Amino acid sequence: MGIAVNNINKKFGQFTALNNVSLDFPTGELTALLGPSGCGKTTLLRIIAGLEGQDSGQVLLDGEDASSRHVRERQVGFVFQHYALFKHMTVFENIAFGLRVKPRASRPSESVIREKVTELLELVQLDWLADRFPPQLSGGQRQRIALARALAVEPRVLLLDEPFGALDAKVRKELRRWLRRLHDELHVTSIFVTHDQEEALEVADQIVLMNKGNVEQTGSPQEVYEHPTSPFVYGFLGNVNLFHGRVHQGVLDTGGMRLDVPGHAEAEDVAGIGYVRPHDLDIERYAKGAEGIVVQLIRAHAIGPLAQLELARDDNAELIEAVISAERFKQLDLKEGETLVVRPRRLHVFVDQPSHHNQDAR
Incomplete structure (x- = not known):
């Protein structure tokens, strides 16, 4: 699904979080929103998701204005930094949750749900953990389950907010590579927020560098690293x-x-x-x-x-x-x-x- 935002403005009191931001997110690609804390990247992600309303501007999903569409109608999958898995449910039940709460008319049968969850567990290489509970898993495993749960409802777009932020350096590196491989298999249009330039340069197809509510530069990792258009970009990337x-x-x-x-x-x-x-x-x-x-x-x-x-x-x-x-x-x-x-x-x-x-x- 193609995503675009046109002239998005958002203020919190006197603070300008987003200043007339317009961007295109290519279909099937992984785009990183990169920048320091408070630059507006998470606010933009939440507006695309429908979790936050913009003051003005449009969110376009496949060319249609989705600004008035409810979160549930946007067909968006989320993964946040603090994997909000249900502690009292097994890994299997966590992944199945989104499918089981669908309206009766579009809810898959129990056998289809079982098949789908098994397939996702294999995809994230954790099928051997189906009967465990989240507190029994490592941080990296919990984050992969959170991703499987987000993918279960077949989102048209996947949004990841600092997905590996709470993990240690070695696990982050492993998960980065794993996310890139997974994306190459699925090709779901994805946007992820990070303040870690190494993460963005390694994983993304496109990088959007943000600073103080503005877009500083957009381009491939190689473009923004080798041809920075402003002192901010030069200083931020290494x-x-x-x-x-x-x-x-x-x-x-x-x-x-x-x-x-x-x-x-x-x-x-x-x-x-x-x-x-x-x-x-x-x-x-x-x-x-x-x-x-x-x-x-x-x-x-x-x-x-x-x-x-x-x-x-x-x-x-x-x-x-x-x-x-x-x-x-x-x-x-x-x-x-x-x-x-x-x-x-x-x-x-x-x-x-x-x-x-x-x-x-x-």
């Missing part, structure tokens, strides 16, 4: 180093270094900030006359395939974080306290003048 300086006729001057930024050839002495990911920095020992930013190695953390380096600049600006391969780190034989030079291999510059396009520099 660690980043900031190099403040002035941009003049295609050059960013940071005081310690001049960098070509061809996308800003027209800029005339304006403030600009270069954004550089830790793995896009080249590092070498300091030699007189070397080009780049002179830094001191404060701390090195080299466990596993990568070495993370904390570097202090001479001008007391904020610390720079660099990531190099453990192999390269060994090769350089770096010691804490040594003087090094860093140079960005790839940076993305945003200038203070909105009329100029913000572009990558290589």
